[in-house]
Amino acid sequence: MAKRRRRQKLPTEAVTATIESLSHDGRGIARIDGKTVFVDGALAGETVSFQYTRLHKSYDEAKAIDVSNPSSDRVEPACNHFGVCGGCSLMHMSPEAQLRLKQATLAEHFAHFGNLSPETWLEPLTGPLFGYRRKARLGVKYVTKKEQVLVGFREKGSPYLAQLEQCEVLDPRVGKRLSELGQMIAELAAYNRIAQVEVAMDDEHVALVFRNLDPLSESDKQAIIAYGQQHDIWVYQQPGGPDTVEPLWPEKPQLSYAPEAGLTLNFDPSDFTQVNAGINEKMIQRALELLDIQPEDRILDLFCGLGNFTLPLARRVSEVVGVEGDQALVNHAHNNAALNGLANADFEQADLTQTELKDYPWAQKGFNKILLDPPRSGAFEVLHQLADLGAERLVYVSCNPATLARDAGELVNKHGYKMEAAGIMDMFPHTTHVESIAVFSKQA
Numbered sequence: 001m002a003k004r005r006r007r008q009k010l011p012t013e014a015v016t017a018t019i020e021s022l023s024h025d026g027r028g029i030a031r032i033d034g035k036t037v038f039v040d041g042a043l044a045g046e047t048v049s050f051q052y053t054r055l056h057k058s059y060d061e062a063k064a065i066d067v068s069n070p071s072s073d074r075v076e077p078a079c080n081h082f083g084v085c086g087g088c089s090l091m092h093m094s095p096e097a098q099l100r101l102k103q104a105t106l107a108e109h110f111a112h113f114g115n116l117s118p119e120t121w122l123e124p125l126t127g128p129l130f131g132y133r134r135k136a137r138l139g140v141k142y143v144t145k146k147e148q149v150l151v152g153f154r155e156k157g158s159p160y161l162a163q164l165e166q167c168e169v170l171d172p173r174v175g176k177r178l179s180e181l182g183q184m185i186a187e188l189a190a191y192n193r194i195a196q197v198e199v200a201m202d203d204e205h206v207a208l209v210f211r212n213l214d215p216l217s218e219s220d221k222q223a224i225i226a227y228g229q230q231h232d233i234w235v236y237q238q239p240g241g242p243d244t245v246e247p248l249w250p251e252k253p254q255l256s257y258a259p260e261a262g263l264t265l266n267f268d269p270s271d272f273t274q275v276n277a278g279i280n281e282k283m284i285q286r287a288l289e290l291l292d293i294q295p296e297d298r299i300l301d302l303f304c305g306l307g308n309f310t311l312p313l314a315r316r317v318s319e320v321v322g323v324e325g326d327q328a329l330v331n332h333a334h335n336n337a338a339l340n341g342l343a344n345a346d347f348e349q350a351d352l353t354q355t356e357l358k359d360y361p362w363a364q365k366g367f368n369k370i371l372l373d374p375p376r377s378g379a380f381e382v383l384h385q386l387a388d389l390g391a392e393r394l395v396y397v398s399c400n401p402a403t404l405a406r407d408a409g410e411l412v413n414k415h416g417y418k419m420e421a422a423g424i425m426d427m428f429p430h431t432t433h434v435e436s437i438a439v440f441s442k443q444a
Contacts, residue, residue, distance in 0.1 A: 008055045014065060016049045024105045026090045026432045037062050041083065043071040043093060073097035078130065079168040086156040088169060088430040095429065099124050102424045102434045109401040114409025118438065122423025125286060127278035129429045133170045134201040135275040140185060142192040149186040151178045151197060169430060173206045174199050184227050188220045200269035202255045207269040209236040209245055225249040242270045259284050260312050265336045271329065272305055276427045283397065283425050283437065284312050290395045290439040291369050293317055300367040300389065302352060302382065303374045307333040314345035321362050322347045353381045358388060366390035378403030380410065387415045394440040401434045408438060416443050
């Protein structure tokens, strides 16, 4: 029987070191006796004192407790909860330095996973640094020792919820109400049976979905409704899975957003939409430019969701087909096309990880251009099919630089495309999340 490996005891004394560089997750990298130490809260070039937080066989983790020569990239965090809340990890770094880190991360992934680099680097897309986030899932927890309901995000490196008064990156219509929300929930009979609050907003409305683990009493429903009416917030309950979301007030709410002027997309609070409305609008326009769309184009939009890219494309081209695995989103996309009078946009349901596109009637005429916006896992399973569809140009929108780089290497090294340009889009300022876009053209 194998012996259980004994956990090493953490050193108690602080250690001083110079930070050589930054990791992709924004931690400083130091070397102590030849071993890598990832130091939370440290920036490249700084001399810091740190304390170990966890020991591993090949590397260690630590937290900076003092900085003796601050980097010129260091700024005062704008949030009182920075360092405790796990939501943001780069708020001590200037916005310009954050962009440099994210572009360097993308470049390193291209080199490591795809052995390539774009011919041209695009200027980063940027927007508001605070109050930008319109979608979020807030944890809810009654803490017996504090006799308090906490609403917000987890502590950094911990499963426990942080005690937050407000959130600076959430749209202030909710971001400044975290304590207030906790107080309202604390007064419910089900104060310890609300697991989370799903947040969804458009330009004019705020929707809060309360995930209730047990059926709500009539008095609890009325209390939540009264809170919504007092603050002009639409309120919903969710007693089970995503398909059990139902409005409490008003009777028939409808969220919507405009990806560009003259276009309206309806969505439900549980639907996937981009969290940053300003960056989403810029991202759509950049994708249209990179596709070099022409009136005669027939375009395929893979992983299309409820039509975020498909419908702006439909206003400019002959025909566009959006493909999505979630039938509910396909239904929303059809309805959004009808709402905007776009008869040249078709939407199809297909599991893109399990299917051959060429087997579908709608794919047999081929497409000259393709847009992909896959989940974090990427689009590896469909790459071999894209060239067969006749696509001369591809635009790939990504929320994971590692899978974009892997897929880019596949397209370039195996399927005859070249990567003309790529760049980052700062969808999540103050976090290490890297949203990016790349354009590929078929080589003759």
